[in-house]
Amino acid sequence: MAAPPELAEPTTTVKTEPVISVRRLWKVFGPKAERVPGSPELSALSRRELMDKTGCTAAVRGIDFDIAPGEVFVVMGLSGSGKSTLVRCLTRLIEPTAGEMVFEGEDILAADPRRLRELRRSKFSMVFQHFGLLPHRRVIDNVCYGLEIRGVRKADRLERAQEVIDLVGLGGCERSYPDQLSGGMQQRVGLARALAGDPDVLLFDEPFSALDPLIRRDMQNEVIRLHREVGKTMVFITHDLSEALKLGDRILIMRDGKAVQSGTGEELVGAPADDYVRDFVRDVPRADVLTLKWIMRPARPDDVLDGPEFGPHVVVREAVRAVLAADRPVKVVRDGELLGVVGHEEILASVAGEG
Amino acid sequence: MTALALPRVLARRPSRGVLLIAALAAFLVLWVVLRGLHTLSLGASQLTPLHHAVNDFNDALGAGRNTNPLFLYFFNEIRLVVDEFVTFVQAVIAQPAFGRPVPLIGWLGVVAIVGYVSYAVANWRVALPAAAGFAFLGLQGLWQESMDTLALTLSAVVIALLFSLPLGIWAGLSDRFNRLITPVLDFMQTMPTFVYLAPLTLIFLIGPASATIATIVYAAPPAIRFTAHGIRSAPHDTVEASESLGATRRQTLVKVLLPAAKRTIVLGINQTIMAALSMVTIAALIDAPGLGKTVVKALQTLDVGTAFNAGLAIVVMAIVLDRVTTAAGARAERARLDTRPTSTLVRRVVLIVGGALTLVAVWFSTTYLWAAEFPPDVSVGPAIAQAATTVTDWVQTNLSPVTGGIKDVVTLVLIDPLQMLLTESPWWLLAALVVAVSALIGSARAALVSAACLLLLVGTGLWADAMATLASTIVATAIVMALGVVVGVWMGRNQMVDRVLRPGLDAGQTMPAFVYLVPFLALFGASRFTAIVAAVVFAAPVAIKVVADGIRSVSPTTVEAATAAGSSTWQLITKVQLPMARHALTLATNQGLIYVLSMVVVGGLVGAGALGYDVVAGFSQAQLYGKGLAAGVAIVLLGVMLDRLTQAAARRSQ
Numbered sequence A: 001m002a003a004p005p006e007l008a009e010p011t012t013t014v015k016t017e018p019v020i021s022v023r024r025l026w027k028v029f030g031p032k033a034e035r036v037p038g039s040p041e042l043s044a045l046s047r048r049e050l051m052d053k054t055g056c057t058a059a060v061r062g063i064d065f066d067i068a069p070g071e072v073f074v075v076m077g078l079s080g081s082g083k084s085t086l087v088r089c090l091t092r093l094i095e096p097t098a099g100e101m102v103f104e105g106e107d108i109l110a111a112d113p114r115r116l117r118e119l120r121r122s123k124f125s126m127v128f129q130h131f132g133l134l135p136h137r138r139v140i141d142n143v144c145y146g147l148e149i150r151g152v153r154k155a156d157r158l159e160r161a162q163e164v165i166d167l168v169g170l171g172g173c174e175r176s177y178p179d180q181l182s183g184g185m186q187q188r189v190g191l192a193r194a195l196a197g198d199p200d201v202l203l204f205d206e207p208f209s210a211l212d213p214l215i216r217r218d219m220q221n222e223v224i225r226l227h228r229e230v231g232k233t234m235v236f237i238t239h240d241l242s243e244a245l246k247l248g249d250r251i252l253i254m255r256d257g258k259a260v261q262s263g264t265g266e267e268l269v270g271a272p273a274d275d276y277v278r279d280f281v282r283d284v285p286r287a288d289v290l291t292l293k294w295i296m297r298p299a300r301p302d303d304v305l306d307g308p309e310f311g312p313h314v315v316v317r318e319a320v321r322a323v324l325a326a327d328r329p330v331k332v333v334r335d336g337e338l339l340g341v342v343g344h345e346e347i348l349a350s351v352a353g354e355g
Numbered sequence B: 001m002t003a004l005a006l007p008r009v010l011a012r013r014p015s016r017g018v019l020l021i022a023a024l025a026a027f028l029v030l031w032v033v034l035r036g037l038h039t040l041s042l043g044a045s046q047l048t049p050l051h052h053a054v055n056d057f058n059d060a061l062g063a064g065r066n067t068n069p070l071f072l073y074f075f076n077e078i079r080l081v082v083d084e085f086v087t088f089v090q091a092v093i094a095q096p097a098f099g100r101p102v103p104l105i106g107w108l109g110v111v112a113i114v115g116y117v118s119y120a121v122a123n124w125r126v127a128l129p130a131a132a133g134f135a136f137l138g139l140q141g142l143w144q145e146s147m148d149t150l151a152l153t154l155s156a157v158v159i160a161l162l163f164s165l166p167l168g169i170w171a172g173l174s175d176r177f178n179r180l181i182t183p184v185l186d187f188m189q190t191m192p193t194f195v196y197l198a199p200l201t202l203i204f205l206i207g208p209a210s211a212t213i214a215t216i217v218y219a220a221p222p223a224i225r226f227t228a229h230g231i232r233s234a235p236h237d238t239v240e241a242s243e244s245l246g247a248t249r250r251q252t253l254v255k256v257l258l259p260a261a262k263r264t265i266v267l268g269i270n271q272t273i274m275a276a277l278s279m280v281t282i283a284a285l286i287d288a289p290g291l292g293k294t295v296v297k298a299l300q301t302l303d304v305g306t307a308f309n310a311g312l313a314i315v316v317m318a319i320v321l322d323r324v325t326t327a328a329g330a331r332a333e334r335a336r337l338d339t340r341p342t343s344t345l346v347r348r349v350v351l352i353v354g355g356a357l358t359l360v361a362v363w364f365s366t367t368y369l370w371a372a373e374f375p376p377d378v379s380v381g382p383a384i385a386q387a388a389t390t391v392t393d394w395v396q397t398n399l400s401p402v403t404g405g406i407k408d409v410v411t412l413v414l415i416d417p418l419q420m421l422l423t424e425s426p427w428w429l430l431a432a433l434v435v436a437v438s439a440l441i442g443s444a445r446a447a448l449v450s451a452a453c454l455l456l457l458v459g460t461g462l463w464a465d466a467m468a469t470l471a472s473t474i475v476a477t478a479i480v481m482a483l484g485v486v487v488g489v490w491m492g493r494n495q496m497v498d499r500v501l502r503p504g505l506d507a508g509q510t511m512p513a514f515v516y517l518v519p520f521l522a523l524f525g526a527s528r529f530t531a532i533v534a535a536v537v538f539a540a541p542v543a544i545k546v547v548a549d550g551i552r553s554v555s556p557t558t559v560e561a562a563t564a565a566g567s568s569t570w571q572l573i574t575k576v577q578l579p580m581a582r583h584a585l586t587l588a589t590n591q592g593l594i595y596v597l598s599m600v601v602v603g604g605l606v607g608a609g610a611l612g613y614d615v616v617a618g619f620s621q622a623q624l625y626g627k628g629l630a631a632g633v634a635i636v637l638l639g640v641m642l643d644r645l646t647q648a649a650a651r652r653s654q
């Protein structure tokens, strides 16, 4: 089921000036990797065929996206789909094979090693799946590390480290060593380390995948809280759809290195581009994600149109009670214009996961 | 269909086992017919043209030593620098110097420094025994010899680390350099210890400088290897995190990689020290001063008491050096977890006070004779030597039916027949057999290597001696493997046994090869058998450990499944665990062979004869120099051949 055209706002491009803009990005591992992106014939091959023919693995294949300031941009896909490679390409921890990357108007691929280090020191920070903490340093010294290599004075960096430690709720653990902390606490250290340098963009590579479900939920709420408090742009990698839906303003779904679909959570759930995406979103509680505009139908002549009114962006779950309580269809209205109606049938289908 | 086709395939192509037996049978038949023909045997004082040529070459080098620019500006310089350094360290702790009748720092000072340093890098539980151990060296009446050994060892270690730590870091950072250096290190590690000695004396003359240089070369690889490995195994995530924060390569190295690798690097230094000690004692063969020389001299006069006393001193020093460096590696970990502020404070106070006391002790030892020279009247050395001699005499008079019996049986049943088979066969027949066996249990490549090594062995002119040594090596390795399988399986199956035996095996492995000769000389007198037993004791710990680890690493699920299917313990071992640990078994054979080979040669000192004797004689008699060098090369050839063969077999078994 697709949304009415006049309502499907274009969400894949950003209206404001993007912080990061990526075009035709390729990363190919293997011998003579450079020839793959340029050759129409090779780049058309599937991953498997390319491997057999050239011995190369195409981890990222011609990805495009823009990220707006302050946005949480989620990249999602199964394991091996190239997410980690993609996010590492953004700071050139992995050198891209081809493409363009512009960050705040600057061509990142043109940066020399010194400039690249400057960018990494002040603009980007990354949080890793397995934390990547320094085992021989105490928590506070781990958090300081980024400032230390920038040459910040010791007193200043300790003060700043203490600030972010308090911010992520690690107060009291400053003198512990990483292996004395639980996984969740260790990732808080990773988070504090990333925040310490006050970067413009935070990159997360499956930061919570190694954690227990309950702790994972806490940490997700922590990220939401931090995003509200510090308002940084975030690129968040995950293989977990519920995490993606919970955190992401927009979601890019990858498969075998290619972008399959990108859009808001409700766009993915409401209008999956293909079976891969449909499979992904199958078990999502649709009523929690979709808004009324996705389930409404045009008013029929026999409808009694004096029921309650709702806006099109109201989440289904919130309208259930009102719709079921009314004995006539609910009207979906924008700026006084009737867009459609939602009756018992529509609401029940959506809650039952059929819509 | 397939079930029917299978036996036919097997029938068409005889299995390797059948081929192997056929080759052996053919060899035996031909051996009986051709026995005594083309054996290439050479008398003890007979020389081949090659040996003469090496002698002449050595003489020519000797004559040109002060004119040849390569020597003048390169080798002699190296020798000079090393010599100066060693002499200096000796002057500080071992030899009279600076116009004084005693070294700069006397025994009291050295004992205090040993205690202090041990406390500083480890803790008092290590420091007290370390200081006591060193004091014991003095009590043994071997203070000066011990200090000579220590001086040579420390000099070699310091110089070796100067090279090997940077090389290790480089190999840790650069894949290309790592690929380049790994085979070189592998090769160096398969060389029997004193093979380095012979060619070095050609360039650096017989004496402490050569001994130190040989020790440096021998001791450097572990430090390089461990450093590289420590850096390579630093967690990838952490390194990436450091890069993502904008660290330079240098910052990542200093702040992430080196701290992460610290423990491994200290372990490498420990290995380097132990290797150096081992080599310094063996370098007595080329006139290195110290405990090794005392042992060699005593062995040559069959003075078991003195040899035992000096051997004991080597063991004590080995234990002290090993314990201190091992504890230093472990300390960093533990100190970290100890966050009590008081213990840090106590430690700091002890360090300051102890430092002051140490300085006082050093000052005493440079000022007063009693603190400089170990008082000779409290020596227990003669008593130890006497006791050892008494025990030896008693054993030789009362136990000789037993020890002699064992010796004679093994010699008659194992050593003699095998040696006869190998030495009395035409050389080409034996060579053909070895190549065939290499192809069958190894690979075509192993067969090629074997063929090349065998031809070169013929070239050394020492074929018969090499075959005698090969016979001893095979017998010793067979015993090692028997021990390895029995004890290894026991350890691998039983955690308790493992916990009890492993520390002993670890300790056995760190001992310098030399000290194993002494007790067996006491038991069995000078003979091939003595050398073989010493070699077995030297090599068995490695083999046992490799087998035990192999057995342990067999998947528990498989073992459980086999047990659930109703296997008896014997079936479990022979049908599941040993076959699945096949790779470990071949690896153990490989290691066992290498260790045995390096020992059979040291055994030349106690009557092993053959190549070992040739080498030892070459160092002591000028006209046999060339032959000794050729014997050294022959040992290398045997080593390379056996190593490649067993490695090929190991690869095949994987």
Ligand SMILES: Nc1ncnc2c1ncn2[C@@H]1O[C@H](COP(=O)(O)OP(=O)(O)O)[C@@H](O)[C@H]1O
Pocket: A029, A030, A057, A058, A059, A077, A078, A079, A080, A081, A082, A083, A084, A085, A086
């Ligand atoms: N350094 C590398 N060399 C070769 N192939 C790699 C390398 N890193 C990743 N790949 C391959 O690229 C593909 C994508 O990997 P990755 O980006 O880690 O996926 P994800 O993070 O989505 O699980 C995988 O097939 C992986 O095997």
Ligand SMILES: [Mg+2]
Pocket: A083, A084, A085, A206
């Ligand atoms: Mg990944």
